Amino acid sequence: xxxxxxxxxxxxxxxxxxxxxxxxxxxxxxxxxxxxxxxxxxxxxxxxxxxxxxxxxxxxxxxxxxxxxxxxxxxxxxxxxxxxxxxxxxxxxxxxxxxxxxxxxxxxxxxxxxxxxxxxxxxxxxxxxxxxxxxxxxxxxxxxxxxxxxxxxxxxxxxxxxxxxxxxxxxxxxxxxxx
Amino acid sequence: xxxxxxxxxxxxxxxxxxxxxxxxxxxxxxxxxxxxxxxxxxxxxxxxxxxxxxxxxxxxxxxxxxxxxxxxxxxxxxxxxxxxxxxxxxxxxxxxxxxxxxxxxxxxxxxxxxxxxxxxxxxxxxxxxxxxxxxxxxxxxxxxxxxxxxxxxxxxxxxxxxxxxxxxxxxxxxxxxxxxxxxxxxxxxxxxxxxxxxxxxxxxxxxxxxxxxxxxxxxxxxxxxxxxxxxxxxxxxxxxxxxxxxxxxxxxxxxxxxxxxxxxxxxxxxxxxxxxxxxxxxxxxxxxxxxxxxxxxxxxxxxxxxxxxxxxxxxxxxxxxxxxxxxxxx
Numbered sequence: 116x117x118x119x120x121x122x123x124x125x126x127x128x129x130x131x132x133x134x135x136x137x138x139x140x141x142x143x144x145x146x147x148x149x150x151x152x153x154x155x156x157x158x159x160x161x162x163x164x165x166x167x168x169x170x171x172x173x174x175x176x177x178x179x180x181x182x183x184x185x186x187x188x189x190x191x192x193x194x195x196x197x198x199x200x201x202x203x204x205x206x207x208x209x210x211x212x213x214x215x216x217x218x219x220x221x222x223x224x225x226x227x228x229x230x231x232x233x234x235x236x237x238x239x240x241x242x243x244x245x246x247x248x249x250x251x252x253x254x255x256x257x258x259x260x261x262x263x264x265x266x267x268x269x270x271x272x273x274x275x276x277x278x279x280x281x282x283x284x285x286x287x288x289x290x291x292x293x294x
Numbered sequence: 295x296x297x298x299x300x301x302x303x304x305x306x307x308x309x310x311x312x313x314x315x316x317x318x319x320x321x322x323x324x325x326x327x328x329x330x331x332x333x334x335x336x337x338x339x340x341x342x343x344x345x346x347x348x349x350x351x352x353x354x355x356x357x358x359x360x361x362x363x364x365x366x367x368x369x370x371x372x373x374x375x376x377x378x379x380x381x382x383x384x385x386x387x388x389x390x391x392x393x394x395x396x397x398x399x400x401x402x403x404x405x406x407x408x409x410x411x412x413x414x415x416x417x418x419x420x421x422x423x424x425x426x427x428x429x430x431x432x433x434x435x436x437x438x439x440x441x442x443x444x445x446x447x448x449x450x451x452x453x454x455x456x457x458x459x460x461x462x463x464x465x466x467x468x469x470x471x472x473x474x475x476x477x478x479x480x481x482x483x484x485x486x487x488x489x490x491x492x493x494x495x496x497x498x499x500x501x502x503x504x505x506x507x508x509x510x511x512x513x514x515x516x517x518x519x520x521x522x523x524x525x526x527x528x529x530x531x532x533x534x535x536x537x538x539x540x541x542x543x544x545x546x547x548x549x550x551x552x553x554x555x556x557x558x559x560x561x562x563x564x565x566x567x568x569x570x571x572x573x574x575x576x577x578x579x580x581x582x583x584x585x586x587x588x589x590x591x592x593x594x595x596x597x598x599x600x601x602x603x604x605x606x607x608x609x610x611x612x613x614x615x616x617x618x619x620x621x622x623x624x
Contacts, residue, residue: 183334185348186338186346186347186348186376186606187346187347187348188348200331200334200335200606201334202333202334202337203334203337203338204337208342232347233346236341236343236345236346237341237342237343238342
């Protein structure tokens with residue numbers, strides 16, 4: 116049996132998201148042109164929460180989008196459990212915007228690579244920032260986060276489970292150690 | 295919970311099997327999987343750049359032995375929007391007109407390392423025949439009087455869009471049922487998803503024992519209009535008139551035409567489908583075809599999304615949903 120340990124509980128996640136929301140505004144030097152894009156599925160909920168925190172702090176509306184990268188994957192033939200394609204919805208052109216990619220866990224970097232490819236079909240953002248709740252290391256591509264809520268070192272057999280109350284009934288980040 | 299275990303490379307089991315021959319051989323779960331997969335593909339066609347790289351590097355041959363505009367173009371758009379490379383082969387002007395057999399044509403194409411064949415053919419069973427003899431995926435784009443599965447699927451998607459669910463709907467299929475592969479695919483798909491189906495047309499154009507497919511026969515168009523939530527009005531194939539199945543087009547319109555006057559007497563507003571091409575003033579009047587309850591153009595839009603879903607599912611690996619669709623534990 117793999118051992119499980121709690122990395123972030125509900126309150127820790129709330130504090131972390133608050134800090135990430137401030138960092139988003141700092142790195143963009145304001146809210147001008149900001150667009151938060153969540154990666155299906157948990158990234159969408161996290162982007163929504165960060166957007167609400169930015170709105171509360173800055174008093175402006177922050178547009179959000181959602182992105183499903185399934186059709187941009189590089190492993191159509193190789194993945195065993197391929198999910199049904201989710202919804203992609205981006206508000207208009209990305210030209211000139213600061214697009215913040217929001218996802219739950221950054222691991223190999225292949226999802227982000229696919230997201231960057233997909234963005235190219237929607238326009239030319241002024242800048243793209245990568246914002247993740249957990250950076251677990253183990254990159255297979257030269258991709259690094261601009262904002263990370265939590266940075267940990269994991270082994271390939273480990274698993275980082277992010278639970279989000281909207282989808283899973285509770286907020287938690289847990290590490291399951293593999294053998 | 296999100297799982298990011300390292301991905302295990304398992305043998306790939308396609309969600310729908312190797313080929314799509316008809317809706318008769320699909321389960322209700324497989325049909326729903328296709329319709330659910332079609333949803334996100336609708337959005338791809340609304341983008342400024344209408345293209346995703348899912349089938350990049352795949353080569354698809356559209357092998358059309360019968361005239362087709364809508365279906366061929368719809369498949370071609372679906373293929374191109376998934377970034378596949380496509381070649382169209384029509385029977386006229388190809389070696390088919392020199393007497394080459396279907397299997398020889400397909401094997402020669404396969405020798406050029408293609409991945410999929412979309413076939414339309416005048417003989418019932420041609421798609422299955424081909425699928426059993428070549429390794430590429432085969433998609434039936436209409437074979438004789440047998441099936442036209444992607445038309446059936448786009449009709450289901452359009453009904454689901456309009457009503458929210460297909461289960462419990464009353465759908466009347468009107469016109470030439472005897473010669474219609476669209477009717478057959480519709481009957482299989484609708485009944486599998488729990489709709490009630492009736493057929494309506496002149497006795498000379500109804501197959502014998504059609505009730506055995508689980509449908510009701512309504513002899514009069516007025517009865518179909520009074521009963522149904524939606525009418526799927528089939529094209530009257532004009533060559534049938536020469537063959538003596540109906541006395542005249544005018545007579546057909548007078549007795550079986552879907553007209554505004556007839557619809558006005560219905561207890562509710564009926565949704566009107568037609569697979570095209572329409573004979574305006576024969577099986578359907580223009581003010582019905584262009585009226586507020588016509589979904590004929592949404593059907594065409596949905597056709598591209600459904601065909602993208604079929605191509606994607608046949609090309610790709612297994613899914614949790616598809617394992618469930620085959621009745622296995624995910």
